[in-house]
Amino acid sequence: MTTPYLPFTRPTLDEETIQGVVEVLRSGWLASGPKVQEFELALADYLGGGRQVRVLTSATGALEVALRVCGIGPGDEVILPALSFAATANVIVRVGARPMFVDVDLATRNMDLNQAEAAVTSRTRALMPVHFAGLPVDMDALYGLAHRRGLRVIEDAAHAIGSAWNGRRIGGFGDIVSFSFHPNKNMTTIEGGALSVADPELAKAIETERFHGIARDAEGEMDVVRAGGKYNMPDVSARVGLGQLRRLDEFNGRRRALARAYFSGLKTDPPMQLPSEGDDGHSWHMFAPLLPLEDLRITRREFIQSMHGKGIGVGVHYPAMHLFSVYRAMGYRPGDFPHAERIGRSTVTLPLFPAMSDSDVARVCQAAAEIIAAGARRAA
Ligand SMILES: *Cc1c(COP(=O)(O)O)cnc(C)c1O
Numbered sequence: 145m146t147t148p149y150l151p152f153t154r155p156t157l158d159e160e161t162i163q164g165v166v167e168v169l170r171s172g173w174l175a176s177g178p179k180v181q182e183f184e185l186a187l188a189d190y191l192g193g194g195r196q197v198r199v200l201t202s203a204t205g206a207l208e209v210a211l212r213v214c215g216i217g218p219g220d221e222v223i224l225p226a227l228s229f230a231a232t233a234n235v236i237v238r239v240g241a242r243p244m245f246v247d248v249d250l251a252t253r254n255m256d257l258n259q260a261e262a263a264v265t266s267r268t269r270a271l272m273p274v275h276f277a278g279l280p281v282d283m284d285a286l287y288g289l290a291h292r293r294g295l296r297v298i299e300d301a302a303h304a305i306g307s308a309w310n311g312r313r314i315g316g317f318g319d320i321v322s323f324s325f326h327p328n329k330n331m332t333t334i335e336g337g338a339l340s341v342a343d344p345e346l347a348k349a350i351e352t353e354r355f356h357g358i359a360r361d362a363e364g365e366m367d368v369v370r371a372g373g374k375y376n377m378p379d380v381s382a383r384v385g386l387g388q389l390r391r392l393d394e395f396n397g398r399r400r401a402l403a404r405a406y407f408s409g410l411k412t413d414p415p416m417q418l419p420s421e422g423d424d425g426h427s428w429h430m431f432a433p434l435l436p437l438e439d440l441r442i443t444r445r446e447f448i449q450s451m452h453g454k455g456i457g458v459g460v461h462y463p464a465m466h467l468f469s470v471y472r473a474m475g476y477r478p479g480d481f482p483h484a485e486r487i488g489r490s491t492v493t494l495p496l497f498p499a500m501s502d503s504d505v506a507r508v509c510q511a512a513a514e515i516i517a518a519g520a521r522r523a524a
Pocket residue numbers: 201202203204205228229231232274300302303323324325326335336337
């Protein structure tokens with residue numbers, strides 16, 4: 145009997161969406177047009193809070209645009225967790241500012257806000273927290289800190305579309321909130337991202353920055369008011385996003401059910417360190433326990449290869465960012481952020497996506513239990 149390979153993630157695209165894309169392709173309007181407008185309004189409606197939403201070609205581009213419209217650049221510092229995808233730190237360097245890493249909490253994997261406060265200097269301009277795996281950062285503490293110290297907040301909510309804090313959706317409140325629609329995320333536009341803001345003037349600045357710095361007067365005469373970039377989303381992508389957004393709550397509900405199945409089914413000896421459970425506001429972008437490497441005689445690489453041998457894909461999200469060459473060159477060292485480093489060394493991302501079945505989860509739990517049992521360092 146052959147079981148199909150189970151990847152760690154896979155998007156769900158329905159026929160209605162595919163047909164909708166075909167219609168856009170036949171419409172003659174492929175770049176930003178009516179579907180982008182419709183998608184932006186649908187996202188604003190979904191997030192709530194009377195927000196302004198603007199979509200872009202990626203979350204990486206969105207974060208960079210967010211920094212630029214805040215006027216953050218050379219001489220400025222931005223505080224962020226040492227555990228995230230590299231894009232979160234890279235964009236800070238790309239605008240000429242300095243990334244100031246702080247450690248994360250071992251259970252929530254979110255930025256330690258006490259350390260963030262301690263890292264504030266006279267040059268600090270913004271906090272850039274990540275809602276890791278879709279578990280919201282403590283928003284009361286985050287915005288309390290931002291207000292106390294007069295800082296902008298750019299939330300990297302790449303994992304958190306559909307997440308909520310005390311019943312309010314992430315992106316439905318707050319300063320600038322960035323989402324990703326990469327195919328690995330909870331909903332996709334093929335490639336794409338979005339910024340949610342409260343202020344229409346700030347939304348205007350984002351529009352200008354994302355499209356060549358072009359502004360038009362009442363007669364439609366064109367001016368270029370800043371050296372803007374090119375980050376506008378095509379209508380084809382927006383149409384994919386409209387089909388995905390319609391099903392986002394269903395997708396996230398399924399993700400929550402699968403995460404619950406992991407919590408009850410993932411029993412290894414020695415035990416893995418499981419992530420925080422969160423509540424119904426957790427969108428479960430991924431399920432990433434830590435391997436008990438100190439009690440094993442196998443490495444993470446060997447664990448991943450053995451899972452692959454059993455037809456199961458496993459990811460690593462993420463190595464601690466400050467240990468990448470580009471950030472070591474700025475003076476960061478091993479030992480600076482012990483939690484991020486421990487997570488970065490021992491984390492494994494198990495399969496989790498809406499089209500998975502309960503028996504897929506059981507198969508992953510069984511495989512992990514077998515590999516860890518075989519790899520356990522038994523007392524003599
Ligand atoms: C995926 C991701 C990004 C970048 O998103 P893109 O849309 O691929 O540019 C940024 N931050 C985090 C935490 C991510 O997971």
